[in-house]
Amino acid sequence: KNEVEQSPQNLTAQEGEFITINCSYSVGISALHWLQQHPGGGIVSLFMLSSGKKKHGRLIATINIQEKHSSLHITASHPRDSAVYICAVITQGGSEKLVFGKGTKLTVNP
């Protein structure tokens, strides 16, 4: 079993829909990242969370440390949001290891 599980693996939505991508992890963490990977391969860090909630534009990320769960929400989705969204956790213990989920491929149709 992977230490970081994402769901769904694939998601297709119509423009304007509200999107939720989930991430569950089974290890102790010091922080969690949400990353966006575009078709060309480049990766951009969207959020880094250790507690609570963060918002940037139409993107909202939440984390529940007790439940070991995080969600990424996209409001008013747009075709340009189409990408792979990856959850990654920084494990505790000072090793600076990052463990990645397998990603959620989002396609937003116009």
Place this chain on the structure above:
Amino acid sequence: SQTIHQWPATLVQPVGSPLSLECTVEGTSNPNLYWYRQAAGRGLQLLFYSVGIGQISSEVPQNLSASRPQDRQFILSSKKLLLSDSGFYLCACKLTTVNSPLHFGNGTRLTVT
């Protein structure tokens, strides 16, 4: 803010040939540096990470090695490439301060033929 330079962007190499991928970081000092690989249809896999010059930790046994000859330079190498080394290689850096974000290079797409 940090900028990561990674090259080349694409590379096609025959089996058995050597490999050297370079990653340099600007705008920071003493970062933690990482090499990841993303095989086709799979998630990112941590290959190596470094918390300082000459300090390399390997996460998986493989045909690859890494070196950090300078504070802001991280090199991924192989003496003899295998077909299974094909994939998308990403360099990343992170400051050592708590809750600092992760920054990625643009990646190198390696095809071993």
